Structures are given as structure tokens and as C-alpha cells.
Amino acid sequence: MGFRLLLCVCPILALFAAGAARAADKVEGSLNFNFYPYLSQVTSDADFTLNAAATLPAGLSYASFVNFAGVFRDTGMQMQNSEQNLRWAFSPRIPFDAAVQAQIGPKNGDDTWQVGPRWRINDTPFLRGIFAALHVSWNVTFFQRFDNAEGSVRQISNNYRVSFPYLSDRLYLSGYLDRGIHHGGRRGRVHLDNTETQLGVRLVGNVYAIAEYRRNEYRATDRDNLAVGLEFKSRW
Numbered sequence: 001m002g003f004r005l006l007l008c009v010c011p012i013l014a015l016f017a018a019g020a021a022r023a024a025d026k027v028e029g030s031l032n033f034n035f036y037p038y039l040s041q042v043t044s045d046a047d048f049t050l051n052a053a054a055t056l057p058a059g060l061s062y063a064s065f066v067n068f069a070g071v072f073r074d075t076g077m078q079m080q081n082s083e084q085n086l087r088w089a090f091s092p093r094i095p096f097d098a099a100v101q102a103q104i105g106p107k108n109g110d111d112t113w114q115v116g117p118r119w120r121i122n123d124t125p126f127l128r129g130i131f132a133a134l135h136v137s138w139n140v141t142f143f144q145r146f147d148n149a150e151g152s153v154r155q156i157s158n159n160y161r162v163s164f165p166y167l168s169d170r171l172y173l174s175g176y177l178d179r180g181i182h183h184g185g186r187r188g189r190v191h192l193d194n195t196e197t198q199l200g201v202r203l204v205g206n207v208y209a210i211a212e213y214r215r216n217e218y219r220a221t222d223r224d225n226l227a228v229g230l231e232f233k234s235r236w
Helices: 002-020 125-134
Strands: 028-039 048-055 060-069 078-088 096-104 112-120 136-145 152-163 171-183 190-204 207-216 224-235
Touching: 028 207, 096 136, 125 136
Parallel strands: none
Antiparallel strands: 028 048, 028 224, 048 060, 060 078, 078 096, 096 112, 112 136, 136 152, 152 171, 171 190, 190 207, 207 224
């Protein structure tokens, strides 16, 4: 697992080093450290998540997360999974990107790769004013997985963020909904959702209290979970 963890964390460290080296004219990014000491149902779920994002030169952008379990349990810390995303906005005039995503698991054989177009819905010209007034950002990516051995798998990945300046500039709501569409293989045709919704309140500086609802339909049981903890944000 050590090599796979290194594979996930190295891009994050490289981006942080770029920011620390004052390459801010070309690289802007953030690191978020999320700690979840309270898990309501599934105590083996992720209790620490490292999120990273960066805007790169030439229309490129990077986003990732690495989930760990056992930070607040006596099982010992283990990497659960990671997503590594690279996107290319090939024209500033249109709200579409080309996206490639690597999903990395803790063992060999757990990894998948998928590609597809990403639509930044809130950047669409005739919708931009509506989303700006609502203080909402929303993008959706239509992935085709190309290394799956059991039939065809597509994924529709939604990501969103809402701020509430009319209530408080300390409050936000963000999350994602990934719908996996499976054709063929042992499962036949099924739709499975994996979603997280996070409510955050800034306490002081870059420290937030967070509550996160999780649903994972890839599990046979214990699909729902509530995680509560703290988030620390770092930007450059």
C-alpha cells in the first residue's frame, strides 16, 4: 500500500511545493484537511480526507482526494481510496473541459481509469447570471470507464457548492453525486449512486466545523453514514 499511497500524495505535495516556491502567477491551489472523529453507522468509513485542487497553466486544472480510515480507531490508519483528476479547458469561450480521472484503491486490481467531457454549468453564458444570483456552482462530468472487465461502465459525476451570503459568509454547502451506470457483466444493467453532502461553518480563520452525509449504494448493507468533524483549509 505504501507505493500506492505515495502515488496519490506526490501530486499534492508537488503542487504545494509549487505554491511555496512563489509560482503563484501560474499555480493557485488549496489543501483541505478533513478530520471526522464521529461516524454514526459505519465506523470503518473514512475518518480523515485530504483534498487538493489547483489551477495550472495552459487551461489545465487538478483536483484530488485521498481517504484514510483508522485515524480515530484502534485499527491503525489505512488508505481507503483516492481520486486523481486532471482537466483541460481547451477554450475560455465555452464551458466545457476534457477530463481524465484515476480511481486508486489500496490493492492492485482496485484501480480504474475513465475519461469524458465536463460541463461547467454555472459558466454557461445564458445561465451564468442565474447561478451567480443563487451563489451556486455546479459541474457535471460524463465519464466512460475504459479498463473495466465486466461489461461497460459509465459514470455521471455531479459536483456542486452553495454559499449563503444573505445568511452568513461563514456557511457553505458542497458535495457530489456519482451515478454509476453498469451494462453487462454479472450485474446486468444497474444504476448505483455514491454521494456525499457536506455542510460547513467557519469557526475561526481557516477552521470549519463540518457535518457530512454519505450514501454508498455499492455496499450491500450499511449504505448511509453521518460524519462530523473539523476542516482546516490552506490556500496559496
